[in-house]
Amino acid sequence: MRRLPVSLLVGGTLLLVFVACALVPGWFAPYNPDAFNYTALLARPSGAHLFGTDQFGRDILSRTIWAAAVDLQIAIFAVIFPLLIGSVIGLFVGWYEGWLDIVFGRLVDLVVTFPFLVIVIAIVAILGPGLVNMYIAIATVGWVFYARLMRGEVLVQKHADYVAAARGLGYSTPRILFRHILPNAIRPVLVYSVTDMALEILLGSSLGYLGLGAQPPTAEWGVLIADGKNFFTQAPWTSLFPGIAIVLAGLAFSLTGDGLASLFELRR
C-alpha cells in the first residue's frame, strides 16, 4: 500500500468541506443568505456575523457558503463537456492518426494562439453574459486540451498487447476504442480534469466579477466580490472572505489533482 500524498489528504479534506457546503448550505449557514438586516449594515466581523455583513446587512458567511454550490457547479459544468467531447475526439484522432491527426495538430496550434480568456470573453460577448453561455464558450475551446491529452494516451495504448488481442478476436473498432482503450487511457485525463476544475473556478469567478458569468442576484464568489468592491476600503470583509473561499477552493482542486497525479505516478 503506497502512502497517500500529503497534497491529496489536504486537498481532499478541503474539497469535502466545500462539497458539504454546496450540498446542504442550510446546515452550515447561520442566516438566510438573502435576508436584509437594516440594523447591521456593513457590520464588521463579530460573534453574530463571523464574516461581517454587506451594504444590505446580509450575512457574508452565509452568502459565501451558499455561493459554494454555484462555484462547484461551475467547476463541474465547465469541465464535463470539454472532457466528454475532447476524450471522444482524442480517441479517434489517436486511433486513426493520418490526415485526421494532421488536421487536429493544426487545430491545436490555432487554438493555443487565442488567449483562452480572450476567446471565451469574445464568445460570451456574442452569445450574451450568463453561466450557460459561459459553459458553451469554454466547451467550444476547452475540448481541444482534453483531446490532445487523450490522443497522446491512445498513441501509447494502441500498441499494447491487449489491443492486439482484441483485434485478433475480431472486435469492432468502436468496441475496442470504448471498451478496451478508453478505460486504460482515461486516468491521466481524469486527473487533469481535477486540476482543470481549479482553473475553471478561477475563470468562472473572474467572469462573474467582470459581469460576464453568473449574474446577480445569484450568489457566486466572483459576483460577491464585485458587489463588495465599492466598499472595499471601509468594509474590506465584504470582498475579503469570498476571495479566500475562491483561493481555498482553487487549492482544494489543484492539491487534489497534484496528489492524484503523484499517487498514480503520472508525469506532469
Place this chain on the structure above:
Amino acid sequence: MNELLRVEQLGVVFHAARGRVYAVDGVDLAIAPGEVLGLVGESGSGKSVTLRAIARLLHEEAHITGRVLWQGRDLLTLPARALEQVRGAGIGTIFQEPMAALNPVLSIGLQIDESLRAHTGLDAAGRRARARELLDLVGIADAASRLRQYPHEFSGGMRQRAMIAIALAANPKLLLADEPTTALDVTIQDQILRLLLRLVSELSMAMLLVTHDLGVVASTCDRVAVMYAGRLCETGPTAQVLHAPRHAYTDALLRALPGEGAARARLQPIPGMPPRIDHPSPGCPFAPRCTHAEPRCDRERPAMQDVAPGRASACFAQDRLGVAA
C-alpha cells in the same frame, strides 16, 4: 611504495528514501605514479561509486567515510576551493557515457576552454592553441572547426575522444576512467583503449581504470583490484591475480570465462542471487554463492590480509584455492 593516491577504509552509505544502501565498505587502494590500476567487479559492485567518491563527486545523500589521500592531503575534508584545484589539474575524470557527460548546449571548444581557464595561466590565444593541440592529441582531425561544434555533431567514438581531451586539458597526474569504452561500438572500443594507454605512457599519467572486462584488465593493467558487493576481494599484480587467484570470488569469475585467451572477456554471471547491499551480511557477502564457503563465512567477515608481496586477499579459503583444480 611511492604513492600518488592512497585510499584508506573508504565507505559510502546512501541514505535513500527506502533505507540505507551500503555501496562501498572498507576499501583500501593505492596507485603509484604512472601505474594503471584496474578495478573490476560485476555490475552494481560499487566501482563507479568508489571512483566518484575519490573525486568527491557524489551527491548529498552519499555519506562518505575513510580517507582519500592526495599528496598527503585528505580530499574528503579539503575545502571546496582547494578541491577544485585538485580536480582537473591533479585528477582528471572520464565517464562512461560521453553523450551524457558532455553538456549538449555548449561547444566542445568552450568545454575544453573551461578547464584551461580554471587551471592554466594561458591567455585566450594560448588556450585556443592548446585546445587544438588537445584534439590532435586524442586523434580528432580538423581541430579548428571541431572546436566550434556541439556534442550532438560528434559520433560516439569522437565524443569519447573529446571527453578525454577535456579531462587531459590541465595535465592531470591521475586519470579516473569509469568504463570508458562500455558505451561504444565494439569496433571503436579497442581504439579508445589503445588511445588511453598511449596517453598514459606518453604523458606519464597514472590511471584507475574501472571495467568489468577481464580481457581489458589482462591486457592493460599493471595491478588489479577485484570488488564484490562494495568490498574489496583481492588486489595484486594483474598477472598473478589472474593466474593464481587467492580469493574464491576471483576464482569463480575466472572459471566462468568462456575460454583461455579470449580477446573479450566480459564477466559472466555466477550462479545464485546477487548480494543485498541494503542489508549487508555480517560475514562474507559472497558466501551464498561461494563453492568454497565454510561455516564461519556466514558469520565472520574475512579481513584483508597480505598473502604475498604486493598481494592481499579477504577470503578464508585463500590458501585452499587452486588445490582442487
Place this chain on the structure above:
Amino acid sequence: MSRGTWLVGRLLQIIPTLLLIGVVVFVLVHLLPGDIVTSMLGDHATKQAVANLRRSLGLDRTLAEQFVLFVRNALRGSFGDSLAHGIPVARLIAQRLPVTAMLTAMAVVIAVVLAVPLAFVAALRAERAPDIAIRVAFQVGLSSPIFYVGLVLLSVFAAWLRWFPVGGYGSGFLDHIYHLILPAFALALSLSAILMRNLRAAILGVIRAEYVDFARAKGIAARLVLFRHVLRNALIATVTLLGLSIGSLLGGAVVTETVFAVPGVGRLMVDSIFARDYPVIEALTLILAVVVSITFLATDILQMVLDPRIGR
C-alpha cells in the same frame, strides 16, 4: 537540414496560422451572432437604417466576398469605426496597445525576478523547509484569481498605505511605470508561480545530469557549474514556457486592467462587450491572436539560439 532552412520553414509556418486566425475571427463575428446589425441598432431600427448598415459593413455580399474584404481590410489595418467611440478602431487600439504591452512586459520582468531565485533556493533545498514553504506559497498564488489579488493589493498598498495610486495610467514614462507596478504584480503572481514550479523541476532534472558532474570533475568554480551548466540548461525549457504563457498573460491583462482602471486593450475589450462595440471586439480578438503567434515564433527562434540541437 541546416539551421537556415529550419528558420525559413518556421517563419513560413506563420502564414497559414495567421490566415486561420483570420478565418476563426471572421466566423466568430459573422456567423455565430445571428444578426450583428440588429444587435448593433436595436430591435426598433428602421428598415432603411438596417439596410444602410448592412451595406456599409459589406453584409449584403456573399460570404466569400466578405471574407476577402475582411482579410484585405485587416491587412491594411482598417477595421472600421468604433460604434462606441466614433473613431477608427485601428486608432483606438493603437492608443491602448502600448499600455498593455508595458503592463505585460513589467509583469514578465517581475515574474522572472521572483521565480528564478526562488526556484533556485527551492531546488537546492529540495524537500526541506525552504522548499516546502516556497511551494505552498506559490500554490496559494496559483489559486488566487487576479482580480482578487488586485483588489487586495489596491486596498493595502493604495488605499491604506497610499504608496501607490489607486488606478489609472498617469502621464510620462516614469509615472506610467509607477502606476503599473501594482497591476503588474497582480498579473505576475500566477505566471511567476508557474515559472518557478517549472524551473524548480528543470533544475532538479539538470542538477544530477552527468554533464554537471563532469563539469564539477573538471575543477571549475562551483559558481560556473551552477550558472553555466545548471541554470542555463534549465532555463531553456523555461524560456519556452514563458513564451507559451503570453496567451494567459494577455487574458490576465483583461482582468487586471479592469480592476486597476488601466486604459489598455484589455479594459477596452471588456468595455466594448458591454457597449456591443463589435468592430472593436473583432479587431482585438484578431490582434491579440496575432500577437500570440508572433510571440510563439520569437520563442522558437530564441530557443534555437539557446539550444544548438534545434534545427540541425
